[in-house]
Structure formats: C-alpha cells, structure tokens
Amino acid sequence: MRSSADGPIVVNVLNGFLGAGKTTLLNGLLQQPDLSDVAVIINEFGSVGIDHLLVETIDDDTVLLQSGCICCTIRGDLKQAILSLFEKRQAGQIAPFRRLVIETTGLADPAPIVATLTADLMLKYHFTMGNIIAVVDVPNGRHNLETYAESARQVAVADRIVITKGDLAEAEAMRDLRALLSAMNPTARIEICNPGQSVSGLVLTEDIHDIGARSGDVRRWISAERYHDHAHGPLPDVNLHGAIRSITVTAAPPLSWPRFSMWLSMLVNRHGDRLLRIKGILDIEGQSTPVVIHGVQHLIHKPVHLAEWPKGLTGSVIVFITDGEIGDLDRSFAAFMKQEPQPGAAADPVVAALAN
Amino acid sequence: MCGLCGALGAGDHWSSGGGTVALGTPAAERYRQADVVNGVLRLYGLRLKVWNDRYMLHGRTGKSVVVGHMGQLWPLAEGLAGVAIDPLDTGLISTMEAGR
Numbered sequence: 001m002r003s004s005a006d007g008p009i010v011v012n013v014l015n016g017f018l019g020a021g022k023t024t025l026l027n028g029l030l031q032q033p034d035l036s037d038v039a040v041i042i043n044e045f046g047s048v049g050i051d052h053l054l055v056e057t058i059d060d061d062t063v064l065l066q067s068g069c070i071c072c073t074i075r076g077d078l079k080q081a082i083l084s085l086f087e088k089r090q091a092g093q094i095a096p097f098r099r100l101v102i103e104t105t106g107l108a109d110p111a112p113i114v115a116t117l118t119a120d121l122m123l124k125y126h127f128t129m130g131n132i133i134a135v136v137d138v139p140n141g142r143h144n145l146e147t148y149a150e151s152a153r154q155v156a157v158a159d160r161i162v163i164t165k166g167d168l169a170e171a172e173a174m175r176d177l178r179a180l181l182s183a184m185n186p187t188a189r190i191e192i193c194n195p196g197q198s199v200s201g202l203v204l205t206e207d208i209h210d211i212g213a214r215s216g217d218v219r220r221w222i223s224a225e226r227y228h229d230h231a232h233g234p235l236p237d238v239n240l241h242g243a244i245r246s247i248t249v250t251a252a253p254p255l256s257w258p259r260f261s262m263w264l265s266m267l268v269n270r271h272g273d274r275l276l277r278i279k280g281i282l283d284i285e286g287q288s289t290p291v292v293i294h295g296v297q298h299l300i301h302k303p304v305h306l307a308e309w310p311k312g313l314t315g316s317v318i319v320f321i322t323d324g325e326i327g328d329l330d331r332s333f334a335a336f337m338k339q340e341p342q343p344g345a346a347a348d349p350v351v352a353a354l355a356n
Numbered sequence: 357m358c359g360l361c362g363a364l365g366a367g368d369h370w371s372s373g374g375g376t377v378a379l380g381t382p383a384a385e386r387y388r389q390a391d392v393v394n395g396v397l398r399l400y401g402l403r404l405k406v407w408n409d410r411y412m413l414h415g416r417t418g419k420s421v422v423v424g425h426m427g428q429l430w431p432l433a434e435g436l437a438g439v440a441i442d443p444l445d446t447g448l449i450s451t452m453e454a455g456r
Binding site (some may be wrong): 328 | 363370371374375376377379384388389391392393396422426427429430434440441442443444446449450452453456
C-alpha cells in the first residue's frame, strides 16, 4: 500500500532463522528513498546492528486469547511496543512513520504477531497487515526447514520469500532451495538478494492493499499453484518439511457469499491452527469483479475487490497451505457450496484459460 | 457499539464482507446468512435468528446467546450442541451432499 496520510499504518513482519540475514536485508531496505517513513520493532538484537532512528525493542510477554489457541496468542509486549511508537508519533515526538516493520526472533511463529494486530481493538483501527516476508539463506535454509517446524511455518505463511547468501553455496543448492520453497508455498513470490545488494522495496510495499499490484499478484500465485500442481505433482517429499501441504479448491459457478463465509468460518474455527495460509480469488454472486480473500490461521482479512478479472481467469480458486493433512477440503467445499465436486484439472476453467 | 448491550464491532468481521459483497442491505444480508447457517445448525438442534444488528443463537433447552458474527458463532454453537461442528467431518459432508 502506498500509505495515504490518514490511512492505517501498514505493518510488515520480517521472519527468518538466526543468521539468515534479516537485519542486513532490513538495513538495505531502509536506505531506499521510498522507505524513508518506516519504523522498526526488533525483538532481539543479532550480530548486525541496525542503523535507523525509529527502533523499539520488546521483551517476551504473551497473553492467550479466550479461544485458547496458541496461534492466537496476543503478545502484550508487542502491543505495548507498537502503542508506544504510535503515541510518540501522534505526539509529534518522532517522525510520522507510515509503515512499521517487525523483525522477529529466529524461532518466532508469525501468527501471534498477526493476531496481535488484527484482534486487538486498539491496534486494529490504526494498523493494517501488509506482507509477511520470510528470509531464508542458501547454506542453512534447507537444514532449518527440515529440522525446525518454526522455519517451515515461517515460509508457509509468507507473502514474499527472500533467498540470501547465494554466494556461499553452489548454484545447484540455490536451485534446490528455490524449488523446495516454491513447493512449500506456491503463493509466495520468491526474490533473490545478491551479496552487497538490496532487494526492491516492493517486497514490503507491493501487497494486497496495493490496488495497482493486486491483480498481477493474484494471477501470479494462481499460476504458480497450477504449475506446481501439474508440472511437479504432489510435494516432492512431505517428510522433508514437516508435512506442509498446499491444496487448491475451485468452483466454476458463482459462489453465494453467505454460504462461503459460513463454510470458511466453520473451517477456521475447527482447523485454523493448521491452516497456515489461505489465499483465494472468488466469483461471488451479484459481483461483477472478483473478490480476493486471504488469511493466516484463525485470522481472515476482510475481502477486497480486484478492479477487473485478470485476463484469462474465470471462476473461484482458493489455495490452502496446511500443516499436515486436515481432510477432504475439496469435497467439503463442494458440499457446502451446494455444487457438484469439480472434475479433474483438465476441465478446470482456470487451468484451461492459463494454458491458452 | 450497540447502546443496549455495549458489544463492539459486530459488523466489522470479515464474514460480513466489509460491505463489498452484499446483494442487499446489511439487514437483508443478515437474514440471508441466518437462512444458510440454519441449514447446518438444525442438524444439531440449534437455530439462529436475526436480532437487531446481530444474531441470537437458540439451543434445544431454550438457552440463548448473542452472536455478533460468524467468527463467534461456531464456538458458541459447539458449546450449546455439546459436539464439534466440523465441515471436514465425513458424516456432515454426506448430509450436506444429500441435501444438495
């Protein structure tokens, strides 16, 4: 989002294992002129210092929401750090930042951070979630993904994945890591951060709130999912990355919004802790333009419209990235939408359109 | 905020569509939503009725609870029904398919 002067402040979450290069990446981003109005919250200091004026640090202090789900833990420390920055901003004690980047610890699950921002009554009206970025380094990335569930979850929920330290490994390792990341999260755009260079600030700013970028982004992740489905089949080895799965459900006829919101709210209630990421483009009854939904675990963002249908796309497509096998999403979706289950991919209107 | 009960933000949930997916007025949309949801709730002996700008969920024994939005509904419905209401449950899916 190109933040307007009085709109909500966009929050980006920057994940990545210790040593992956989060702070180096952030330093590079903060030096870009377009990102001069960014505040930063860091909950641990690594070996690389950050050169920025608007930095707050936080300590560990978490509060569990009534739902009791660990992914919906409200982080009291984080809330206080954000409110502290916001109050200083409102009082004119610091520059009126328009974006906030939260750099997490290496072992952080991003879901509680998203929960803090979207569920807290004080924060939700002043802040809005932007891209979640996962930083993965080539030398250690695969090992971390195979060893630590947190690392796999960071990748699974990301909107953008940045691969770093490609110069410290063979080109083949880079290719393998990229293929693995793409298999784990086909909806995320993958960027390469070359040594001594920075990635484009678009990793922060080009998000679902960016009306100009929204359509291309949707088309890209649908295409990526389709390519993944049909070129590579199922994930290469589910055991390699904690059984992270991606599942796509489709529908050709327009959907009833009350039916869809009923089904998704039921699904999120029962399985939200294992629904790592949800992204969908929907053809809703009575709407001339497509509706985009996205969510992380129990947290679903309000639907937004695209200005028009991306060329060649028709029908509804929803991608779920799940932590393990959760059941027959396709059959459930069809049953609750009162539609016949969609036939195989060859008859899928989206696939057919993309193939042309 | 509702001046009667002091509840916050009933219409602010994603399931209300953010005012962008409605076919009718917000009130008409609540009736549409309740109609659809009752197709599932009746299987568990429950019923959802529109109540001002939110809903009232009624159980078998006459117990009732206020529901702001779909996000609040299912934990409350499971509490009144005493069972999990799982859209991936094959029994529930089969029942929904039979009614298609």
